[in-house]
Amino acid sequence: MPRIVILATGGTIAGAADARSHAGYNAGQISAAQLVAAVPGLETLARIGTEQIAAIGSQDMNEAVWFKLAERIDALAAQGDVDGDVDGIVVTHGTDTMEETAFFLDLIVGTSKPVVLVGAMRPATAMSADGPLNLLEAVLVALSPEAAGRGPLVVLNDTIHGARDVTKTSTTEVQAFRSPNFGPAGFVSPNGVVFFRPAGPRAPAYKLPPAPPLPRVAIIYAHAGMDATDVRAAVAAGAKGIVLAGVGDGNASRDAIAALADAVMQGVAVVRASRTGSGPVMRNIEVADDACGFAAAGFANPAKARVLLQVLLANGISSPEAVQTAFDGPI
Numbered sequence: 001m002p003r004i005v006i007l008a009t010g011g012t013i014a015g016a017a018d019a020r021s022h023a024g025y026n027a028g029q030i031s032a033a034q035l036v037a038a039v040p041g042l043e044t045l046a047r048i049g050t051e052q053i054a055a056i057g058s059q060d061m062n063e064a065v066w067f068k069l070a071e072r073i074d075a076l077a078a079q080g081d082v083d084g085d086v087d088g089i090v091v092t093h094g095t096d097t098m099e100e101t102a103f104f105l106d107l108i109v110g111t112s113k114p115v116v117l118v119g120a121m122r123p124a125t126a127m128s129a130d131g132p133l134n135l136l137e138a139v140l141v142a143l144s145p146e147a148a149g150r151g152p153l154v155v156l157n158d159t160i161h162g163a164r165d166v167t168k169t170s171t172t173e174v175q176a177f178r179s180p181n182f183g184p185a186g187f188v189s190p191n192g193v194v195f196f197r198p199a200g201p202r203a204p205a206y207k208l209p210p211a212p213p214l215p216r217v218a219i220i221y222a223h224a225g226m227d228a229t230d231v232r233a234a235v236a237a238g239a240k241g242i243v244l245a246g247v248g249d250g251n252a253s254r255d256a257i258a259a260l261a262d263a264v265m266q267g268v269a270v271v272r273a274s275r276t277g278s279g280p281v282m283r284n285i286e287v288a289d290d291a292c293g294f295a296a297a298g299f300a301n302p303a304k305a306r307v308l309l310q311v312l313l314a315n316g317i318s319s320p321e322a323v324q325t326a327f328d329g330p331i
């Protein structure tokens with residue numbers, strides 16, 4: 001039988017009710033072994049191993065857990081574990097920052113074996129909890145030969161997403177995830193796993209420093225009536241990079257853009273992304289990127305642009321040209 005290892009980090013999929021309100025709960029209360037026990041028949045599909053990497057709500061996801069996950073996935077993919085070779089890896093994770101972890105792992109983890117992140121929108125103790133079916137579907141995807149070579153995938157509610165495009169688009173809906181630019185990668189049905197297109201090119205596997213932290217990168221959210229205060233504060237706080245969650249095509253007020261250009265002069269890498277939720281941010285449309293020394297994020301949303309910029313800076317890649325080349329992909 002094939003072998004799947006589940007790396008558990010917490011999240012709502014492992015959430016348990018709390019008395020704070022009728023719907024109140026705490027993430028990360030249920031162990032990896034209990035999650036597996038809640039899916040009847042899982043043991044008939046594969047030999048399942050479990051490892052508890054963390055037990056947190058993903059609002060608390062952090063670089064220490066990211067490093068641990070990346071190292072563990074690389075090691076498992078290369079050598080298997082005490083019970084033999086590993087065919088696929090499933091990561092249980094809170095949904096709030098799942099897209100950032102998936103994208104981080106996409107940039108760092110080199111294996112072509114399937115890596116699938118999965119979560120739930122309803123805690124394990126809720127009526128019609130979605131976690132057990134999502135976990136079953138994640139294992140089915142991890143067992144699919146067609147899932148290989150795609151980098152980490154996200155599976156929730158019968159839908160498979162690539163790490164590059166997936167984003168959480170609802171606070172409460174069970175169908176919380178969308179791939180707003182390229183559409184989902186495929187779906188899971190009772191008849192099996194279907195991918196809509198072949199695997200595309202992947203980013204180079206970037207190196208990690210021996211230990212966290214990654215360089216400090218701030219995200220600054222643009223809005224009407226914006227002045228230079230937030231940009232200046234980020235520079236004063238020691239940011240090595242700034243991602244603008246810009247209005248429209250990654251734009252911001254005259255004052256904010258001038259402060260960002262000033263930040264570049266002080267050695268801060270600046271990437272313009274968009275708060276709109278879909279569509280590319282392209283160079284030199286309304287903003288003079290060449291003159292200001294900015295990079296444009298393309299299809300990377302602000303949270304993902306931050307992850308990529310941190311990884312680039314950690315690899316000594318900081319010039320606007322080199323940062324732009326990395327954002328132009330494949331990422």
Ligand SMILES: NC(=O)CC[C@H](N)C(=O)O
Nearest residue numbers: 011012057058094095096
């Ligand atoms: N549905 C969820 O998983 C989101 C809740 C939780 N804050 C988490 O991300 O872990």
